[in-house]
Amino acid sequence: MQAKLTINKSNEFAEVDPRLYGSFIEHLGRAVYGGIYQPGHPEADEKGFRKDVMELVKELNVPLVRYPGGNFVSGYNWEDGVGPVEDRPKKLDLAWRSLETNEVGIHEFAEWAEEVDTEIDMAVNLGTRGLDEARNLLEYCNFEGGTYWSDLRRQNGREKPFGIKTWCLGNEMDGPWQIGHKTADEYGRLAEETAKAMKLIDDSIEFVLCGSSNSHMPTFGEWELTVLDHAYEYVDYLSLHQYYGNPENDLKHYLARSLDMDEFISGVTAMCDAIKAKKHSKKTINLSFDEWNIWYHSNEQDKEVAPWEVGSPLLEDHYNFEDALLLGCMMITLLKHADRVKIACLAQLVNVIAPIMTEEDGEAWRQTIFYPFAQVSNYGRGQVIRPVIESGSYKTSDFAEVPYLESIAVHNIQAQEVVIFAVNRGEESLDFTMNLEGYDITKIKEFSQMAGFDIKEVNNEKEERVKPEASESIRLEGQIITADLEPLSWNMIRVAVK
Numbered sequence: 001m002q003a004k005l006t007i008n009k010s011n012e013f014a015e016v017d018p019r020l021y022g023s024f025i026e027h028l029g030r031a032v033y034g035g036i037y038q039p040g041h042p043e044a045d046e047k048g049f050r051k052d053v054m055e056l057v058k059e060l061n062v063p064l065v066r067y068p069g070g071n072f073v074s075g076y077n078w079e080d081g082v083g084p085v086e087d088r089p090k091k092l093d094l095a096w097r098s099l100e101t102n103e104v105g106i107h108e109f110a111e112w113a114e115e116v117d118t119e120i121d122m123a124v125n126l127g128t129r130g131l132d133e134a135r136n137l138l139e140y141c142n143f144e145g146g147t148y149w150s151d152l153r154r155q156n157g158r159e160k161p162f163g164i165k166t167w168c169l170g171n172e173m174d175g176p177w178q179i180g181h182k183t184a185d186e187y188g189r190l191a192e193e194t195a196k197a198m199k200l201i202d203d204s205i206e207f208v209l210c211g212s213s214n215s216h217m218p219t220f221g222e223w224e225l226t227v228l229d230h231a232y233e234y235v236d237y238l239s240l241h242q243y244y245g246n247p248e249n250d251l252k253h254y255l256a257r258s259l260d261m262d263e264f265i266s267g268v269t270a271m272c273d274a275i276k277a278k279k280h281s282k283k284t285i286n287l288s289f290d291e292w293n294i295w296y297h298s299n300e301q302d303k304e305v306a307p308w309e310v311g312s313p314l315l316e317d318h319y320n321f322e323d324a325l326l327l328g329c330m331m332i333t334l335l336k337h338a339d340r341v342k343i344a345c346l347a348q349l350v351n352v353i354a355p356i357m358t359e360e361d362g363e364a365w366r367q368t369i370f371y372p373f374a375q376v377s378n379y380g381r382g383q384v385i386r387p388v389i390e391s392g393s394y395k396t397s398d399f400a401e402v403p404y405l406e407s408i409a410v411h412n413i414q415a416q417e418v419v420i421f422a423v424n425r426g427e428e429s430l431d432f433t434m435n436l437e438g439y440d441i442t443k444i445k446e447f448s449q450m451a452g453f454d455i456k457e458v459n460n461e462k463e464e465r466v467k468p469e470a471s472e473s474i475r476l477e478g479q480i481i482t483a484d485l486e487p488l489s490w491n492m493i494r495v496a497v498k
């Protein structure tokens with residue numbers, strides 16, 4: 001089967017915001033306790049952070065990590081996590097029915113974030129709390145000194161402000177499961193007033209307003225329009241969350257989920273612009289896809305997890321090869337919308353629906369989804385080029401045309417390369433032609449493929465079998481590149497250009 005990608009230099013349409021490759025650490029399961037933080041583990045540093053985990057986080061090259069939740073934040077008192085560790089209260093975390101020791105709080109997390117060279121995307125509790133605690137937290141984090149909260153930070157060992165730039169106004173406030181769940185009007189007003197007050201302290205910060213928890217929520221659409229109507233002038237991004245799964249074991253349908261994601265992004269973008277037009281505003285609201293991933297493998301086992309423990313093994317999905325293919329399609333989809341999606345957080349980062357897993361007494365290891373994420377995060381930097389795709393397609397119950405080829409290209413001007421990412425969704429190989437108009441190709445730098453595995457194959461601590469390998473099946477003739485895309489494959493092609 002043939003497939004073709006044509007790109008033209010005049011169609012570079014968006015600069016990738018590095019925050020597109022963000023991730024997420026929530027106080028949930030073994031993400032913090034037993035994940036990034038495990039004092040006593042042979043790999044722990046003097047602060048208790050696992051160095052093996054930090055190394056893998058650095059391989060993923062994540063510039064932003066959302067923290068501390070998620071559902072957790074809607075019942076969290078941030079003050080419990082500051083001051084001498086021995087004085088910090090142990091509390092019930094109602095969101096995940098776990099115990100929170102508060103050994104890790106904002107100071108510890110900020111130190112970890114600095115070690116792995118990432119920024120914090122801080123969520124405030126608009127569930128059980130509100131404006132007052134949110135503005136206190138901002139004063140604690142970002143104000144230089146000379147006030148109660150900023151001096152408390154200094155007393156607690158941090159002289160300089162944390163300088164947190166991105167703030168989430170709550171989490172999934174449309175969800176009936178959320179502690180302190182609100183109607184769109186209730187939330188819209190609260191978010192507006194909270195952002196307004198916080199801007200008075202630090203007007204350099206940016207806000208993410210909660211959109212719907214997923215595109216299938218009964219209030220989807222109404223929610224976006226209402227909350228934007230209230231808070232438009234004070235916020236910068238609207239959030240999207242979406243997880244997919246393959247419980248029906250229908251591969252074709254599963255690999256088409258990125259088309260659903262594509263429609264979701266286009267729909268939310270249109271709603272932001274509708275409110276912009278309604279308000280005659282000059283300001284454009286961009287999107288923060290601040291939770292996205294695959295989540296379903298662990299649903300049954302989570303029902304067996306005992307409540308009220310610290311670091312229970314919750315949401316520990318073990319990802320297989322088909323998950324890596326869908327994740328690749330989802331990353332390509334985010335890049336296709338890089339003009340409007342400025343922040344995205346792979347949810348999550350360690351142990352909890354995560355690319356990185358840890359063994360309690362052993363090593364940290366890479367799940368299958370680690371690899372497409374790492375390749376796009378490391379090489380998908382620069383200008384995204386609008387793709388023209390010619391490919392056969394198949395039909396699913398919800399999409400008339402699902403192209404076998406999913407692809408995008410990014411021009412990294414500094415590195416003098418064009419990087420092409422491609423998924424072959426089909427079970428036949430694709431004879432793939434890449435036509436790079438307006439770029440002067442000097443050579444093929446790399447062709448890396450993830451292919452040939454059983455679709456259900458997983459990695460584990462002992463063996464990371466599902467990973468990319470270099471391939472020779474690529475040719476450059478004049479300015480035309482052709483490559484063989486193996487059936488069901490993830491591909492990255494790096495081309496040197498002048």
Ligand code: AHR
Pocket residue numbers: 026069070071072171172213291347348
């Ligand atoms: O990422 C896991 C959970 O999924 C988050 O806590 C919540 O925001 C979402 O429902």
